[in-house]
Amino acid sequence: MADDLFQSAGLEKGAPRPLADRLRPQTLDQVVGQDHLLGEGMPLRRMLDVRRLSSIVLWGPPGVGKTTIARLLADKADLEFHQISAIFSGVADLRKVFAEAEARRRTGRGTLLFVDEIHRFNRAQQDGFLPHVESGLITLVGATTENPSFELNAALLSRAQVLTLKRLDDAALDKLLARAEEEEDQRLPLTTAARESLKAMADGDGRFLLNLVEDIFAEPVDGEDLEPDTLSRIVQRRAPVYDKAQEGHYNLISALHKSVRGSDPDAALYWLARMLAGGEDPLYLCRRVVRMASEDIGMADPNALTICLAAKEAYDFLGSPEGDLALAQAVLYVATAPKSNAAYSAFKRAQRAARETGSLMPPRHAMNAPTKMMKDLGYSDGYVYDHDAPDAFAGLDYFPPDMERQSFYEPVPRGLEKDIRKRLEFWNARRKSREPDRKTDSGEG
Structure with a gap:
């Protein structure tokens, strides 16, 4: 069949043919991987x-x-x-x-x-x-x-x-190399390390692997097997499959984000390096890492956001490749930081409550009263300046009077949120002691 195809292209049967074409499977059993x-x-x-x-x-x-x-x-x-x-x-x-x-x-x-x-x-x-x-x-x-x-x-x-269809694994690539050596009736002049390097260069692409093999067979050698560094000078590594606008882009950024969330710094660095090697815009990566700092770490380590923003500034200042290191540092920071999505979840709950409750007014003690008329209407009535209260906490309720008080933010017992949790428990207890006065504080009653 392959000979018929070659002749149909206007070439004689005995004309030179690429190795990949000569090794094209003639039966389904010969397809590898x-x-x-x-x-x-x-x-x-x-x-x-x-x-x-x-x-x-x-x-x-x-x-x-x-x-x-x-x-x-x-x-x-x-x-x-x-x-x-x-x-x-x-x-x-x-x-x-x-x-x-x-x-x-x-x-x-x-x-x-x-x-x-x-x-x-x-x-x-x-x-x-x-x-x-x-x-x-x-x-x-x-x-x-x-x-x-x-x-x-x-x-x-x-x-x-x-x-x-799967990318070809090492076993499949080994079969192709063996077939190439049999077809050419000679062994590839490669050390074991160079043979492994050759398969890595192919990146799962069988056709590209056979093209590399053909280049190696065409290169004169002095009888010594090629080492990986010499091999790299003879053949060109295949560019990683990565389309910045398609599925590969979204799969890799998902892997990076989930590695950070899963506190796996080594995997996070790998996916960062993969995206940079594929030509991803480093500023896009900076934006995503800043998002991770707020979504997955939040108040457990508020410094994460500062570090990530600083990495963006460093990249702007240095460019690639020097600025890439600042981005890697930020990725390491967020991957190793204590994790909390409490801020993220709290904001989502607050957004939902805001949509559901419409245009409720604040309690009067929370309103601004810049004019005499507004003061006469009771704006700012009952307000207590917290800094003048014991422990700088007056315990007023700032939810709308017609809305039941809700708890959006629930700190986790990790990182800095452990201390925040203790403070909130103390403040909530003090606030509950004032609950009978809520309507009075709101200007009702």
Whole structure:
């Protein structure tokens, strides 16, 4: 099959071919790293066993076999394989594909339409597949690196099964390296450490790994196995898969935030480094870390907010890469600080109460009385200046008179909130001793 594809591209059978093309699997059993889909009893294998291949969406990172699997599925199901790319195709191309599929069906042969980067089609174009999928004119296999639930129409998703492909793990990459060495009939001139480094450079992308292998085989060596530092000079490390506007962005910032909340400073530093390596805007990270200081630490260590704001100022002053260290320091501070979401929860409860109670007025003793008329109306009546009271606490109630007193802020017994909790308990006890006077203090009665 691979030779036919090569010739169809206008190249002779004996012409040089890339290693990745020469090692393209010829059967589903040769596909590595996707046993959860292709193993015995797994989804794709079950479809083929009962000869009922439904439309599917293959979701996974680059270089894990999406195109190869689609091609082999067509071969196994005895369907004509037709491939298009959503990047280069438009409505006219789709109409042509559907017309060819209709003509093919009249001869008794079905069509598997493989759409690479299917998420690049707009909503109207995606809807264009629906009648042809429903009628059985085509078996649609879409490939995407983006989360289908965000990028594909619900109507299309309801007619296709989403199957997730995994990035290739070390075991799968080892199989590819062994096949490459067998194909080239020579061993890769790498030390054990350099071989591990090579797999790390590929970052789970099998196609990229084989391209690196081809570069290594083309490099003259003096008989000594390459060490990791020499290997790095010969081949280029694969850029991490990270799209600042898509799901990868949200997954990584979620991992960073949850690592901080879970008091795991090492994991937090790792996710911070991953995002910076992927090109994330450090100021975006500064904003998120400031949020963590208020949401997850709050009054347990109020200094966290100051540290995080200082990190933002330091980054503004230094820029990258020097300013990145200030951001790392802030991440370490919030990850190791005592945790409390009491302030966050208290504010949410207060917001809910504010929405529910409408326009209740403050008690009169809490009102401002800058004019004689306002004083005559009782504004500020009953107010006691707290600094003149014992322990600088008069114990007045400042909730609206027509609203039951509520408790929003509940300090946790950690960090500085342990002391705050004691003070609140003391003040609440003093305030309760004045409760019979509440209506009087409010100007009622």
